[in-house]
Amino acid sequence: MTGPRLRPRATEIQFGEHLTRLGNLVRSILTSGPAIAWVTVFLLVPLLGIVLFSVLTRGPYGEVALPFTIENYLRLAGFGLFGFDPQYPVIILRSLLLAAGTTLVCVLAAFPLAFFIAGLPGRAKQIALTLVVIPFWTNLLIRTYAWQILFAPDAALTQAAVGLGLAEEGMPLYPSTLAVYVGMLCAYLPFLVLPLYTSVEKIDWTLAEAASDLGADGPRVFRHAILPQVMPGMVAGMILVFIPATGQFVIPDLLGGAKTVMLGNSIQQQFGASRDWPFGSAIALVAMGVVLIGLWLQTRYASQGDEEGPL
Amino acid sequence: MTETAGERPATRRALADAPPAIEIESISRRFGDFTALDRISLSIRKGEFFALLGPSGCGKTTLLRIIGGLDLADEGVVRIGGADARTIPAHKRPVNTVFQSYALFPHMTVRDNVAFGLRMKRVPEPRVKDRVAGALDLVQIASFADRKPAQLSGGQKQRVALARALVNEPQVLLLDEPLGALDLKLRKELQVELLSLQRRLGITFVFVTHDQEEALVMSDRIAVMRAGRIEQMGEVHSLYERPRNRFVGQFLGSVNLLEGKVERRAPNEFLAATALGPLRAELRPGDPEPGGAVTLAIRPEKVRIVTDGGPGENRIPAQVEQVIYIGSESHYYARAGEQLFIVYAMNARATTRELQVGERVALELPAGSLIVLED
Numbered sequence: 001m002t003g004p005r006l007r008p009r010a011t012e013i014q015f016g017e018h019l020t021r022l023g024n025l026v027r028s029i030l031t032s033g034p035a036i037a038w039v040t041v042f043l044l045v046p047l048l049g050i051v052l053f054s055v056l057t058r059g060p061y062g063e064v065a066l067p068f069t070i071e072n073y074l075r076l077a078g079f080g081l082f083g084f085d086p087q088y089p090v091i092i093l094r095s096l097l098l099a100a101g102t103t104l105v106c107v108l109a110a111f112p113l114a115f116f117i118a119g120l121p122g123r124a125k126q127i128a129l130t131l132v133v134i135p136f137w138t139n140l141l142i143r144t145y146a147w148q149i150l151f152a153p154d155a156a157l158t159q160a161a162v163g164l165g166l167a168e169e170g171m172p173l174y175p176s177t178l179a180v181y182v183g184m185l186c187a188y189l190p191f192l193v194l195p196l197y198t199s200v201e202k203i204d205w206t207l208a209e210a211a212s213d214l215g216a217d218g219p220r221v222f223r224h225a226i227l228p229q230v231m232p233g234m235v236a237g238m239i240l241v242f243i244p245a246t247g248q249f250v251i252p253d254l255l256g257g258a259k260t261v262m263l264g265n266s267i268q269q270q271f272g273a274s275r276d277w278p279f280g281s282a283i284a285l286v287a288m289g290v291v292l293i294g295l296w297l298q299t300r301y302a303s304q305g306d307e308e309g310p311l
Numbered sequence: 312m313t314e315t316a317g318e319r320p321a322t323r324r325a326l327a328d329a330p331p332a333i334e335i336e337s338i339s340r341r342f343g344d345f346t347a348l349d350r351i352s353l354s355i356r357k358g359e360f361f362a363l364l365g366p367s368g369c370g371k372t373t374l375l376r377i378i379g380g381l382d383l384a385d386e387g388v389v390r391i392g393g394a395d396a397r398t399i400p401a402h403k404r405p406v407n408t409v410f411q412s413y414a415l416f417p418h419m420t421v422r423d424n425v426a427f428g429l430r431m432k433r434v435p436e437p438r439v440k441d442r443v444a445g446a447l448d449l450v451q452i453a454s455f456a457d458r459k460p461a462q463l464s465g466g467q468k469q470r471v472a473l474a475r476a477l478v479n480e481p482q483v484l485l486l487d488e489p490l491g492a493l494d495l496k497l498r499k500e501l502q503v504e505l506l507s508l509q510r511r512l513g514i515t516f517v518f519v520t521h522d523q524e525e526a527l528v529m530s531d532r533i534a535v536m537r538a539g540r541i542e543q544m545g546e547v548h549s550l551y552e553r554p555r556n557r558f559v560g561q562f563l564g565s566v567n568l569l570e571g572k573v574e575r576r577a578p579n580e581f582l583a584a585t586a587l588g589p590l591r592a593e594l595r596p597g598d599p600e601p602g603g604a605v606t607l608a609i610r611p612e613k614v615r616i617v618t619d620g621g622p623g624e625n626r627i628p629a630q631v632e633q634v635i636y637i638g639s640e641s642h643y644y645a646r647a648g649e650q651l652f653i654v655y656a657m658n659a660r661a662t663t664r665e666l667q668v669g670e671r672v673a674l675e676l677p678a679g680s681l682i683v684l685e686d
Contacts (some may be wrong), residue, residue, distance in 0.1 A: 209401075211431075213402070214431055214476075215402045217400075224416070228416070
């Protein structure tokens with residue numbers, strides 16, 4: 001009975017489906033087109049340019065010239081004209097170490113801060129969040145110079161440190177590794193606090209109660225009921241700190257003494273004073289690759305932490 | 312008590328001799344100006360299914376949290392299995408909770424959720440495996456063991472929450488409105504299941520609910536709470552048949568109320584003058600003296616509708632105003648003077664004649680079914 005009536009309707013539906021599919025295609029081209037164009041022009045083309053430069057040679061006048069070569073990468077790996085020289089591997093390692101150290105310090109500082117802010121009453125919370133963001137309103141250079149002043153031998157901060165026996169009389173607190181990390185922390189903490197705070201704010205505290213009810217003491221409640229909930233915010237924040245920190249050189253320069261060469265300023269040097277664009281491109285690409293590998297490891301580790309094995 | 316045959320009253324009598332699983336002495340809890348619990352005392356017997364029943368905000372959940380150690384009382388003593396629990400932190404108490412929101416760990420599978428408590432107690436892993444499997448079987452969710460909570464339905468989550476608590480073999484299981492988020496049909500199924508589970512395991516269950524029917528179906532004893540105090544506590548039957556005051560009477564079922572004055576007292580009964588005429592009621596210890604005001608209550612199903620016979624003792628002439636037919640029974644609203652009575656009548660025979668709206672009848676209020684309320 002219903003067969004003959006159903007059949008045309010089925011084709012109608014099919015035809016309609018084709019139409020919607022075509023519509024979807026047109027719509028997706030129209031809507032994503034500008035974004036794709038933007039990415040192509042401003043990201044892919046320059047990136048391909050850098051890739052191309054990195055396998056070319058520096059000409060006699062600092063121009064980019066043929067022939068193709070992988071010498072830039074060899075030099076970066078330490079195999080230069082005069083045998084093995086670990087200069088660049090050390091620079092890469094130093095930058096990664098600083099970025100990792102900064103990320104760690106920021107995580108340690110951001111956790112108490114994020115929980116503290118999340119626990120504040122409504123109005124105070126807004127003020128606290130604003131205070132976290134306020135340093136961004138000042139230029140990074142100025143903020144870093146400010147630390148030089150604060151760490152000067154006769155500054156109140158140094159005097160206080162001397163008074164507490166943390167520093168020697170007459171010795172400035174900078175240049176030093178401590179000063180570098182204080183500067184880094186100051187510059188990157190907000191990038192970690194804000195996403196972490198967003199996660200902390202959303203914590204379902206009954207899970208903590210459930211863990212406690214099931215026999216978990218304080219640290220294990222944190223490990224099993226709180227940490228998994230703030231993991232997304234923490235990982236996002238760590239990425240936001242780690243990536244720019246690998247390229248940072250102003251802060252180690254100003255607070256760590258002017259002798260430290262980092263990834264950032266070696267790239268700057270090649271594109272600037274040395275006029276060796278091919279080598280600069282190679283450093284930039286390797287730096288990018290290192291960051292991408294770091295990110296991949298980080299997200300992989302984070303998603304593994306999600307799976308609960310035997311506790 | 313004695314007129315209900317069956318196993319439950321017998322079970323209750325056996326429980327009466329058991330030592331208390333939980334003793335609460337004069338517990339108070341305040342949140343700022345709000346008094347959540349006001350000098351509550353109660354004792355829960357071992358192996359008992361005990362319900363804390365009351366409207367939202369009456370303090371029942373706070374009391375449960377204090378027993379579980381998730382909240383602390385400002386004053387008073389909590390004893391679990393005879394030991395003072397005030398100094399025992401939540402994670403060391405021999406009780407487990409089934410939370411209203413289930414509070415399952417979203418990043419763990421069902422199996423790991425259930426294993427959590429045992430792992431926290433450092434039970435060896437092979438043993439954990441066995442006990443988890445046993446608990447999953449007990450609540451019939453073994454086939455979902457490798458799913459994450461987000462992939463489960465409400466009823467399945469409820470079972471996981473139950474298994475996660477029961478696997479620890481607690482002395483007392485605390486349940487905070489565990490069926491509140493489920494639909495009616497599933498709720499009724501799980502009520503029966505929960506009850507039979509409790510009977511089988513013999514674990515003391517303390518159950519928080521605002522659903523009077525749920526409390527009646529499952530509990531051995533009920534504490535009816537209001538505004539941080541216990542209004543009445545007792546076995547289900549006595550609580551329903553002998554509510555102490557209006558609140559308990561109205562919260563646990565429905566009642567028809569009559570105001571009156573005690574006129575005469577005999578050794579076993581008294582006569583009360585009401586707006587609807589004199590009513591004879593049975594006298595029980597504590598009932599008022601002659602001349603005193605009295606509130607009488609009667610359950611809708613205890614009222615008998617008489618269509619023939621004329622006036623008689625405890626009979627009130629009335630007129631049917633509304634008839635609600637619900638299959639097994641009919642609910643009638645009948646007006647007598649100023650008062651609207653609710654009457655439930657079983658439709659015991661297919662030929663039972665249904666009363667018509669506007670029909671004149673007499674309502675008979677049997678003396679033995681009239682309850683004297685305190686307020």
